[in-house]
Amino acid sequence: MGRFRYLTRAVWLLSLVSLFTDLASEMLYPVMPMYLQSIGFSVFFIGVLEGVAEAVAGLSKGYFGQWSDRLGRRAPFVQLGYGLSAVSKPLLAVLATPAWVLLARTIDRLGKGLRTGARDALLSDETTPADRGKVFGFHRSMDTLGAVLGPLAALLWLSAHPGKFRPLFLWAFLPGVVAVLITFALHERGAVPSGRPVVPFWASFRYWRQASGSYRRVVGGLLVFALVNSSDAFLLLLARQRGLPATQVIGLYILYNVTYVASAWPLGHLADLLGSRRLMVAGLVMFAAVYGGVAFAHERWEFAALFMLYGVYAAATEGVGKAWVSTLCAKTDTGAALGTYAGLSSLAALGASTGAGLLWQWYGPLATFGLAAAVTLGVAAYLAGVRVVRLPEQQLFSA
Structure with missing residues (x-):
């Protein structure tokens, strides 16, 4: 077990919590639009619902991250x-x-905002710079395993009970309860309080101004990418528009998550060997290849190959991105740094999905995916050469 010494008790517990929570959430993700439409909700209101929910999550991540640090x-x-x-x-x-x-969805997203910065800080506190990529990669692979099991559970239920959406919301409560119970087994390490006053809720991203130049340069580049990284729903919508039946579209989503699960942990190891910067840049190039490819894809095998590559991209960037960002701040600011990054990314993603929808409506999917691919290649080139200065408080890796 010496090889896996970085998988501490806390890392395992947090990873299991994420697995069960994502299982609950992903049981509902593919059926939520159908459920809302079945009870009379318009597509416009569904968009407003998700927009408000993501805004709440985005604004609260940095705020509660700072409370955790304080x-x-x-x-x-x-x-x-x-x-x-x-x-x-x-x-x-x-x-x-x-x-x-709207109230129920807001409560769900407020919960995400409450936990994100503190959870990622706990993971960061449990490891060293040499193992940080592996820890975040392992956690993300467990999280995404739940994203595989959830849709499978929903498909099994709906196959036996067509159109019966409401009971799924009750079934999804059970893995959510298991996740909450596991959190009470956590025994966190004694973190040093930052002592800084917490800024008002509406100014919760003030950490940006006190962050190091390296943090701002790297996160700034990542946020430009987030502005063109629209919802995965657009990829699924395109596959459906190109003639794939609904069952095969759901299969593509499951294939993406399976590939993600299989890739996240080994790519976390690779990040520690090659450096987070290199793996992040490689992941962005893969994203550009996927978005450029789907614009011209029509056959089922083409979409399958691209969705698998998309899973590898996700595994190469999300956990690795957090690991990189967590090395660009003082240890007492980890919660605020990660929370601010996650919060700004959520708001940027909201803008990305809105912009992608408008671009699709005005100019079609080719323009939507082509622009995203081009901008992403520019971000990859920028991050490959961006200047990062090591902080004296800690040893940084892959900078």
């Missing part, structure tokens, strides 16, 4: 955050009114 506590934020997300699942099926569904 108190030197991580576990309470993790426990309450996962608890809110678990409770929100059955609430979605209680009433079919717009205000109630």
